[in-house]
Amino acid sequence: MNLPSILSLRNILVAAAALAALYLCLVAYRSGGGLVALALLVVTCLGFFIYLNPRAESYRYLFPGLLAFALFVIFPIVLVVYISLTQYSSNHLLSLSDVLLRFKAEVTFSGSDSFNFWLYRQADGKFILALKNEKKPADRFVSEPIDLVPGQDGTFSEGPYRLSKVSPSQQISGEVLDAARVARERLYQPLRNVPFQLPGDILVGKTDLEHFVPQKRVWKTNPDGSLTNQIDGSVIRPDFRAGRFLDQNGEQIGPGFRSFAGLDNYVEIITNPRIQAPFFRIFLWTLGFSICSVLGTFAAGISLAVILEWRELKFKKLYRTLLILPYAVPGILSLLILRGLFNQEFGAVNDVLKAVLGFAPAWETDPWAARAMILLVNVWLGYPYMMLICTGMLQSIPSTIYESAAIEGSNPVLNFFYLTLPLVLPPLFPVLVASFAFSFNNFALIYLLTAGAPRMLGGGIAGETDILVTYTYNLAFRDAGANYGLASAIATLLFFIVGTLSWINLRFTLKRYARG
Amino acid sequence: MLPRQRLLLKKVIAHSVLIASCALILIPFAMVVLASFRKGNFPPSTLWLNPDQWTLDHWKYVLGIPYRELLNAATGETKLVNPTVAPMRWFLNSLVVSSIASFGIILLSGTAAYAFARMKFRFRSQILTGLLVLQMFPQILTLTAYYRILNYIGEHIPWLGLNTYAGLILIYLSGISINIWMIKGYFDTISPSMEDSARIDGASRFQAFIRILLPMSAPIFAVVFILSFISMISEYPTASVVLQESANRTLAVGAYSLLDEHEKLWGHFSALAVLSGVPITIMFLLCQRFIIGGLTSGGAKE
Structure with a gap:
């Protein structure tokens, strides 16, 4: 290989891209995301391997799509499944280290000394803190230059910053800020919570706008991970399974933390009566809703498709165009429009029903009426798709079989049940299963139509029209006692149900494909 | 029944099913069009507006054109509506x-x-x-x-x-x-x-x-x-x-x-x-x- 071919344009571009990618990894690593940097590095290497190695040619076409898929489909799934194995809820929001920091930050004031303070702004923007004992002015202490960001709360994880003793007469460099100016320039917040340490390991911290006082930590960390209360001598230990600190009497002390819980969340679904009861009711309704949706859309779709296939009928094109409108209009708009029509008091549906039949169902407050409304709306939205698919299937049926049926003296109804349906159902089966799986997870429909209302009596946050996904959503986000771990466990279960179903469906379809 | 009558009957049934279905599809959309021209904020519920119910206010709002909304019909008090974000x-x-x-x-x-x-x-x-x-x-x-x-x-x-x-x-x-x-x-x-x-x-x-x-x-x-x-x-x-x-x-x-x-x-x-x-x-x-x-x-x- 001679020199010019090494320096070809392609190689230079590849090298430049490699450098840019490595730089990105470095940036990610520097910003503290070690795992992110590693992932980025792996993806980069994979990308270069695929695009440079002739043997990986087919993966060149897959790489961009699969990358997007991995980032926004696979990674979130892994995250949710992992969370389903942890204790993670509004009672277990912090990590263990954050909870330990909170314990560490608990202080009591000790001693009778009290210090006035000043900040000295240095030329490089850092600050030096100076303290002077109120009663003994000879006691003066200064800190090293420290960073303070105006308006941002300091945390106990910084410091403690050491203060060293200086003689009363020593000059401190920089622009001096007294307590009032410190407050005005919003430098009070960053000083709050940050511990400083006098010589002799005495902690000092702010008490009010103008003073620092000596402090003592409440909790002492023991080598075995337990904490000792230095005021009353009690000991608390972390319970890693339950995600909280317990004292000798088994009482929880302090906030809970996120912890690995194994299959506890899954066991909870089955055993905790407060979750189990609504869970099974919701599961049944989810099943019922999905089955009825599929049957309803299919029945409406195939009936209309059969009628529209009749050769002697006029205006077929016009009818078909009008009938696929619900598929053409953005679903969210139709959904909200129908919600308005089913309004219990002012809606058009009840106006008509009252005028014609003399009764007005309580679409919003009666559970069964609400369920019926959801099914009606879903059939309205979903039948055009079935109609289109059925039309395609019907066109592939040879017309000769109907001709011979007519000679035998058949009628349209018999034709439909004994000829059309048996011919159309098998090839349509995968579409029906896919549509079932889709209904099973149709979050937007329920959320935007009823949001689960009316509430289920004694079901906690569960609603009578909630399906499993909307219930999961409520569990994870809506309640004050939001339980993200439990919600993730239910989502994972849901995925197993729907995923297995789709997988079997695919196997079935692919086999049929392969046969011909 | 004669075959021709049978065919006619079938056609009548087919057309009525299709017309009824189309009506179920079209009526909600027609109601929305009317609701967008109706004074006040009513859910889509009517297929007829009286001449005094028509307004372009909703369209102006959606297009971001400022308009005066009548607050009180008796006093004629109005309020200028100028949406910060036009829908x-x-x-x-x-x-x-x-x-x-x-x-x-x-x-x-x-x-x-x-x-x-x-x-x-x-x-x-x-x-x-x-x-x-x-x-x-x-x-x-x-x-x-x-x-x-x-x-x-x-x-x-x-x-x-x-x-x-x-x-x-x-x-x-x-x-x-x-x-x-x-x-x-x-x-x-x-x-x-x-x-x-x-x-x-x-x-x-x-x-x-x-x-x-x-x-x-x-x-x-x-x-x-x-x-x-x-x-x-x-x-x-x-x-x-x-x-x-x-x-x-x-x-x-x-x-x-x-x-x-x-x-x-x-x-x-x-x-x-x-x-x-x-x-x-x-x-x-x-x-x-x-x-x-x-x-x-x-x-x-x-």
């Missing part, structure tokens, strides 16, 4: 996001479908199955993961983070599974002989793909574009999490927000629904022929 903006936002993302989907799923349809490699059928099965994970819980990912990206690349269209588009680009299946199904129906002869004549695989297969597959790309475009226009959960400023909402989030507050603004909503629903519907109907072909040959829109 039309949401529709335009959606058009931008959905077109770019649909175009991106075509690029990603088209190339991937080519590999699945024309090449042999390890784990081919497993990846193909995995794509479809994994997409079945309840998306609603993965929203927090989206939020975290975009939040992280945004710290380093601000134009790709939360509250940006680019971030939302990035998430939408991951919805490729169904489209890969549809396009692959179409590619499978085209014989590879033309590409093979092009390659014998010296074309690279990529050239054969771009110059020969792509032009022949235009119809399926049209279908994928329109179907993903419409599903993105209607997408609510992700958009509501990613875009949180009133000005950058998408149509779905914006339209819902008009009905979500204490006062349900049915009039404004109706005007917005007509304004944005009509062009999209017309586009869909114009491409109807392609879509029916694509659905019945390739696969499914979910």
Whole structure:
């Protein structure tokens, strides 16, 4: 290989891209995301391997799509499944280290000394803190230059910053800020919570706008991970399974933390009566809703498709165009429009029903009426798709079989049940299963139509029209006692149900494909 | 009954079923059109407006034209209404996001479908199955993961983070599974002989793909574009999490927000629904022929 071919344009571009990618990894690593940097590095290497190695040619076409898929489909799934194995809820929001920091930050004031303070702004923007004992002015202490960001709360994880003793007469460099100016320039917040340490390991911290006082930590960390209360001598230990600190009497002390819980969340679904009861009711309704949706859309779709296939009928094109409108209009708009029509008091549906039949169902407050409304709306939205698919299937049926049926003296109804349906159902089966799986997870429909209302009596946050996904959503986000771990466990279960179903469906379809 | 009478009866039954069905479809849409011109914010519920009920206020609101709203009919007191964000903006936002993302989907799923349809490699059928099965994970819980990912990206690349269209588009680009299946199904129906002869004549695989297969597959790309475009226009959960400023909402989030507050603004909503629903519907109907072909040959829109 001679020199010019090494320096070809392609190689230079590849090298430049490699450098840019490595730089990105470095940036990610520097910003503290070690795992992110590693992932980025792996993806980069994979990308270069695929695009440079002739043997990986087919993966060149897959790489961009699969990358997007991995980032926004696979990674979130892994995250949710992992969370389903942890204790993670509004009672277990912090990590263990954050909870330990909170314990560490608990202080009591000790001693009778009290210090006035000043900040000295240095030329490089850092600050030096100076303290002077109120009663003994000879006691003066200064800190090293420290960073303070105006308006941002300091945390106990910084410091403690050491203060060293200086003689009363020593000059401190920089622009001096007294307590009032410190407050005005919003430098009070960053000083709050940050511990400083006098010589002799005495902690000092702010008490009010103008003073620092000596402090003592409440909790002492023991080598075995337990904490000792230095005021009353009690000991608390972390319970890693339950995600909280317990004292000798088994009482929880302090906030809970996120912890690995194994299959506890899954066991909870089955055993905790407060979750189990609504869970099974919701599961049944989810099943019922999905089955009825599929049957309803299919029945409406195939009936209309059969009628529209009749050769002697006029205006077929016009009818078909009008009938696929619900598929053409953005679903969210139709959904909200129908919600308005089913309004219990002012809606058009009840106006008509009252005028014609003399009764007005309580679409919003009666559970069964609400369920019926959801099914009606879903059939309205979903039948055009079935109609289109059925039309395609019907066109592939040879017309000769109907001709011979007519000679035998058949009628349209018999034709439909004994000829059309048996011919159309098998090839349509995968579409029906896919549509079932889709209904099973149709979050937007329920959320935007009823949001689960009316509430289920004694079901906690569960609603009578909630399906499993909307219930999961409520569990994870809506309640004050939001339980993200439990919600993730239910989502994972849901995925197993729907995923297995789709997988079997695919196997079935692919086999049929392969046969011909 | 004579055969001719029987035929007539059948025709009457068929037409009445079809007319009744069309009425069930059309009446709600007609009511929305009227609700958008009706004074006050009433849910769509009527097929007739008295002459004194007509108003253009809702349309002005949606288009961002200031108008005076009558507060008290007795005193004639009025209030100037000048929306800070015209709802039309949401529709335009959606058009931008959905077109770019649909175009991106075509690029990603088209190339991937080519590999699945024309090449042999390890784990081919497993990846193909995995794509479809994994997409079945309840998306609603993965929203927090989206939020975290975009939040992280945004710290380093601000134009790709939360509250940006680019971030939302990035998430939408991951919805490729169904489209890969549809396009692959179409590619499978085209014989590879033309590409093979092009390659014998010296074309690279990529050239054969771009110059020969792509032009022949235009119809399926049209279908994928329109179907993903419409599903993105209607997408609510992700958009509501990613875009949180009133000005950058998408149509779905914006339209819902008009009905979500204490006062349900049915009039404004109706005007917005007509304004944005009509062009999209017309586009869909114009491409109807392609879509029916694509659905019945390739696969499914979910």
